[in-house]
Amino acid sequence: MRKKKGEVGSIHAGFILNREEDIPVVLDTSLVVSEHLAILAGTGSGKSYLAGVIVEELLKPYNRACVLVFDPHGEYHTLREVEGIQEFGENNYKPSVRIFSRDDIKLRLSELEYDELVNLLPNLSEKMEATLNSIYREMSEEHFTADSLIERLEELRDSESLAESTANGLIWRIRRYLKDMDLVDDYRHIDLKTLLKPGQASILQLTEFSDLEQEILVSAMMKRILKARINAEKGNPGERVDYPVFVVIEEAHRFASRDSRSYDVLRTILSEGRKFGLGVCLISQRPSKIDSDILSQCMTQIIMRIVNPADQENIKKSVESIGKEMIDELPGLTKGQALVAGVAVNTPILMRVRKRLTSHGGMSKNAPAEWRRWTEKSESKGIAVKKDMRLFWDED
Ligand SMILES: Nc1ncnc2c1ncn2[C@@H]1O[C@H](COP(=O)(O)OP(=O)(O)OP(=O)(O)O)[C@@H](O)[C@H]1O
Ligand SMILES: [Mg+2]
Known part of the structure; x- marks a missing residue:
């Protein structure tokens, strides 16, 4: 591995799979960020959990990154817990996580x-x-x-x-x-200076926007950020962002498919963003819907359990460094296990993702526990819950 755990510019994503002792899997931050990352897997395999691990690593004192997350399901606000965890701070450094919801997100x-x-x-x-x-x-x-x-x-x-x-x-x-x-x-505009800062992750919660609004937002914001980075690098006048930016895009198949309104800008950024320090992490459970020109520009790939043959085929096509034997492993992986390949590691490697330090906002729902909590709440408000139902709920 190119980097050691905890070294400046490192991402400790997990441990090598099936080894007795814990051997950390460490990615090179600068390569992940400048040459783009794809996290691909079937639903419920642990993609968002892993993306949370990566954002945690990026906020550690040894990275202090400037991160923006497009969060269509409202799963990333729990990252805020980093602000209260000691190991995220060092001397004068303390990371922050800012949540932007519908009322804060405006395009003029x-x-x-x-x-x-x-x-x-x-x-x-x-x-x-x-x-x-x-x-x-x-x-x-x-x-x-x-x-x-x-x-x-x-x-x-x-x-x-x-x-x-x-x-x-x-x-x-x-x-x-x-x-x-x-x-x-008419007037308000989300301010890039508030949104983008080193040592800060900004979470744009898209939950309440329609699909159309989400695509327009991703398109308009990414164009603005690219322009601001180009202005900074070339010394042009206008809005500037003076440091590299890393953007996490969940449900990337919706924003990076050919018929999406954000397709053109993402295509430009994926092919040219590297020159301007604008890196992207695309996360998707439907990689076959992501345009292959875009997917093939993600030079680091983390692939988790994938059963769907069309998606496997698409990955084979766009990820040259992975051999057939590796692809054959994909259906056998379990939750939290992943294949890492590309520039950020030397050779493809199987890993188990490390535990989150903050809680994961996208926990799978535990239906019986929720029903129970709900009926208990109703009870305390004086709404009767039938006795025979209680018998069913009571066995824990
Ligand atoms: N490495 C892990 N260790 C422990 N639990 C995990 C791990 N990865 C995922 N989980 C758990 O598995 C469930 C699904 O994970 P996650 O939300 O990350 O899936 P996903 O791949 O993003 O799914 P979707 O495609 O639906 O967005 C969650 O409850 C999460 O807490
Ligand atoms: Mg997810």
């Missing part, structure tokens, strides 16, 4: 690209689209708002330079979709 309307704006307004006729395109170009220098777009359309309509039906169709859609959409705001 005038910062959206034309394509993103169009995506937010359904069923536009050709005429409506052409009109929107020209007023977008006309107004893109200013900070336009939903109301100023509407005003401009009304002006054009009233001066008869625009057909009434086109103008009204657009005005209705802007009122109905843009004004109501929480993600898009």
Whole structure:
């Protein structure tokens, strides 16, 4: 292994599988971060748990990374526990984990690209689209708002330079979709300076956003971060982020498939992000849906239990360093066991993931325990629970 456990720039992900003594598996942080990572496995195999381990390692004093997590299922907030665990601190260093939820996550309307704006307004006729395109170009220098777009359309309509039906169709859609959409705001904009800092993991909770909003958000944020990194590296004016950034994308098949609205930017970042210190970790239970050009750019791969033959086939295609014998091992792995391959390790290696230091926010549900907790709560509120049911619940 290239790095030792606890060394600056190391990620202690787990231990070599099937060995009597604990031999740590240690990844090289700079290679994981700059050359992208993929965590692929069937559902419930331990992908998110492992991603939590990796973020923990990145927040340790020997990494102090700047991490952003797109969290569609609200599983990563428990990482906040690092703030109270002693081994995460050192001298003046203390990591922080910030949670951003629906009310904190805003994209300013005038910062959206034309394509993103169009995506937010359904069923536009050709005429409506052409009109929107020209007023977008006309107004893109200013900070336009939903109301100023509407005003401009009304002006054009009233001066008869625009057909009434086109103008009204657009005005209705802007009122109905843009004004109501929480993600898009006339003025507020999530601030990259608050979001991205070394020694901080920022968790963007996407639970309450629709799939469309999530894709637009990933697309718009990733574009902004890439631009800010390029500005910093090239000394260009404009928004800057002065240090490398590592972004974790859960459910990556939704954001990195060819028909996703975030596809183009992810493709660019996966092929060029390395030059600008913008690394990505893609996590997915459906690797066959991730575009293979994107997947093949993840130079470190951690693969856990996969039974589905189509997914195995896709992995074989995109991960050259793994031989057939290794692929044959995949269905036999159990929860928390993984195959690690690629640049961050010397040769492919089987590992068991180390225990989390914080709790895992995506615990599989223990249905009987939850039902029981629920009925006990009802009882204490004075709602009767049938006696014969209690007999069933009581055996622990
Ligand atoms: N290394 C591990 N040690 C102990 N428990 C684990 C480990 N990995 C996963 N688990 C447990 O297994 C369950 C599923 O894990 P996890 O949420 O990470 O799966 P997943 O692969 O992300 O699934 P999904 O595809 O549904 O998101 C959780 O209850 C988790 O606590
Ligand atoms: Mg998961």
